Amino acid sequence: MKKEYDAIIIGGGSMGLTLGAYLQRAGMETAIFERRWEEGSAICTSECTAPGFLHNLHANFCEFMDWHPPYHDFKLEELGVRMIYPEAQAAIGFSDGRPPIVLYSVEKPENFKKTHESIAQYSKHDADTYVGLRKQILELQDVIAVNYYNPPQDTTGGRGDFFPMLGIPSDLITASCKAVIDYLYESSEFKTMMYRILQEFGPALEMEGLGAMIMGNFWISLNWRMMVGGTHTLAHGLEMAGVREGMDFYENCEVVKVLLDNGRASGIQLKDGTQIKARKLVASNADIKATMLDMVGEENLSETWVRRVKNYRIGYSNVLASTALALHEAPDYKSAKYNPDMNKAFYTIVGFDTPEEILQYIRDGVSGRMPGIAGAGTWVNSLWDPNYAPKGKHSLTGWFFAPKASDLTIEEWDEVKATYNDKFIQRFEKWAPNMTRDNVIADYFYTPLDQELEMRLMEGDFQNGSYMPNQTGHNRPFPEASQYRTEIEGLYLCGPYMHPGGGVSSGVGYNCFKVVAHDFGLEKFWENHPRGF
Numbered sequence: 001m002k003k004e005y006d007a008i009i010i011g012g013g014s015m016g017l018t019l020g021a022y023l024q025r026a027g028m029e030t031a032i033f034e035r036r037w038e039e040g041s042a043i044c045t046s047e048c049t050a051p052g053f054l055h056n057l058h059a060n061f062c063e064f065m066d067w068h069p070p071y072h073d074f075k076l077e078e079l080g081v082r083m084i085y086p087e088a089q090a091a092i093g094f095s096d097g098r099p100p101i102v103l104y105s106v107e108k109p110e111n112f113k114k115t116h117e118s119i120a121q122y123s124k125h126d127a128d129t130y131v132g133l134r135k136q137i138l139e140l141q142d143v144i145a146v147n148y149y150n151p152p153q154d155t156t157g158g159r160g161d162f163f164p165m166l167g168i169p170s171d172l173i174t175a176s177c178k179a180v181i182d183y184l185y186e187s188s189e190f191k192t193m194m195y196r197i198l199q200e201f202g203p204a205l206e207m208e209g210l211g212a213m214i215m216g217n218f219w220i221s222l223n224w225r226m227m228v229g230g231t232h233t234l235a236h237g238l239e240m241a242g243v244r245e246g247m248d249f250y251e252n253c254e255v256v257k258v259l260l261d262n263g264r265a266s267g268i269q270l271k272d273g274t275q276i277k278a279r280k281l282v283a284s285n286a287d288i289k290a291t292m293l294d295m296v297g298e299e300n301l302s303e304t305w306v307r308r309v310k311n312y313r314i315g316y317s318n319v320l321a322s323t324a325l326a327l328h329e330a331p332d333y334k335s336a337k338y339n340p341d342m343n344k345a346f347y348t349i350v351g352f353d354t355p356e357e358i359l360q361y362i363r364d365g366v367s368g369r370m371p372g373i374a375g376a377g378t379w380v381n382s383l384w385d386p387n388y389a390p391k392g393k394h395s396l397t398g399w400f401f402a403p404k405a406s407d408l409t410i411e412e413w414d415e416v417k418a419t420y421n422d423k424f425i426q427r428f429e430k431w432a433p434n435m436t437r438d439n440v441i442a443d444y445f446y447t448p449l450d451q452e453l454e455m456r457l458m459e460g461d462f463q464n465g466s467y468m469p470n471q472t473g474h475n476r477p478f479p480e481a482s483q484y485r486t487e488i489e490g491l492y493l494c495g496p497y498m499h500p501g502g503g504v505s506s507g508v509g510y511n512c513f514k515v516v517a518h519d520f521g522l523e524k525f526w527e528n529h530p531r532g533f
């Protein structure tokens with residue numbers, strides 16, 4: 001291990017890996033120190049149910065890949081990163097076997113017709129509205145990306161600007177996302193679908209002040225790609241990209257201290273006492289409380305920063321628990337008799353018939369208990385990629401909205417782990433009669449507490465910090481820190497608690513690189529880049 005670098009990054013999650021690759025390419029000798037035994041953190045793939053069955057327990061939907069800067073700049077395809085873009089992107093079926101709603105990929109223009117027909121079974125108004133909006137977003141999508149892949153300029157991270165362009169009343173920017181959905185759509189079936197998609201991929205549905213956050217969903221929905229061989233291949237590609245540039249990556253290296261020299265970040269100390277010097281900067285991908293309060297230390301911070309960091313809110317809007325099932329057969333939904341694509345949609349909502357059920361489900365989670373209705377968003381990646389299950393078998397993975405890790409005791413989480421999958425399977429059977437216990441070879445349940453302990457996703461919050469009106473855009477994580485710098489000179493932040501938040505986007509890592517490039521006079525290659533960011 002070298003004892004001195006220009007730049008040191010604490011944590012090798014996707015954002016740390018992104019920052020590392022760009023810094024090394026820009027000429028800074030860079031090393032990443034990761035506490036786990038592998039790169040990528042939540043971009044992981046696990047064989048947690050039975051041998052040969054793969055499950056992406058965390059990120060599964062790779063929706064940013066059209067823009068994802070390192071994917072293009074470092075040619076990750078050369079490093080083995082491959083994607084599949086399933087045609088039927090999202091579907092909801094119903095327990096009484098009513099026709100499903102299936103939404104198709106935006107890749108082919110003719111798919112809009114299929115999406116329209118599917119929604120119009122329940123409401124022509126909703127079909128016109130949704131398809132109209134999605135087409136407008138296609139025109140605007142590269143402009144939306146500019147807001148995403150730049151440091152934040154306003155409290156909505158630029159998202160609010162698009163409401164007038166889309167014909168959505170501006171007052172809804174500061175309403176809740178539920179209010180926006182209720183304004184746009186009328187049918188119970190389509191609202192059920194929209195509520196569920198929104199909650200799972202975005203902010204808390206009913207939280208006032210976050211209406212503009214729905215833009216993220218408009219932008220990325222139906223753009224979902226699947227990584228061949230597991231989402232972890234993306235993390236691996238990102239690490240290889242940095243290493244190919246000359247970056248060093250150290251595993252099993254927990255950082256316990258940021259070293260200071262005259263108030264400036266000058267290096268790190270590992271758990272075993274080893275110290276490594278940083279000639280220019282230290283950046284942290286680890287959670288903000290651990291970075292500032294433990295590694296830097298309260299005694300080295302101003303009273304304002306201590307108060308800001310301590311009051312930063314983590315959980316509850318982005319807390320998910322995952323289920324993983326090794327199956328003999330893929331689910332065969334009752335609703336599939338009207339449209340067989342119901343059985344091969346990439347993201348499938350199961351267990352909800354009405355918008356009220358989704359609301360109750362979310363209110364349970366927010367109130368600190370596992371939802372009484374065990375419904376989920378699910379995917380069966382083995383339908384497209386044989387790497388995910390032994391021949392003829394299938395691997396299903398899914399997410400439940402869940403309370404924060406600290407809402408339940410360890411014993412209560414153990415109880416959930418032991419019982420919730422059964423509850424889910426019993427409900428599943430009402431939507432897909434072949435989903436009996438006999439169809440399940442093995443199962444696994446992954447809690448928010450597991451996520452905190454294994455990945456340091458605190459409270460199981462996949463953004464490592466709630467989306468709240470005072471924690472978005474240039475208020476994220478708090479105004480003094482929103483430009484990726486800290487009050488400690490030479491110390492930067494690059495975790496999902498920064499704008500634009502988490503996701504397999506590389507956004508935070510890329511934006512942090514831009515700020516560092518500015519501070520250290522590195523080439524600003526993006527200023528002349530045809531993609532515009």
Ligand SMILES: Cc1cc2nc3c(=O)[nH]c(=O)nc-3n(C[C@H](O)[C@H](O)[C@H](O)COP(=O)(O)OP(=O)(O)OC[C@H]3O[C@@H](n4cnc5c(N)ncnc54)[C@H](O)[C@@H]3O)c2cc1C
Binds near residue numbers: 041253255
């Ligand atoms: C259940 C779930 C489902 C998700 N689904 C999707 C999805 O479908 N699509 C999508 O786009 N996104 C999804 N996400 C979100 C996405 O996975 C995360 O937002 C993203 O991976 C966060 O990456 P990161 O690099 O910012 O942070 P992290 O992944 O949190 O990386 C931080 C790294 O720092 C390391 N670290 C912490 N402390 C130390 C220390 N002291 N010393 C050294 N290293 C340290 C950690 O081990 C970790 O590797 C999901 C997340 C979850 C939890």
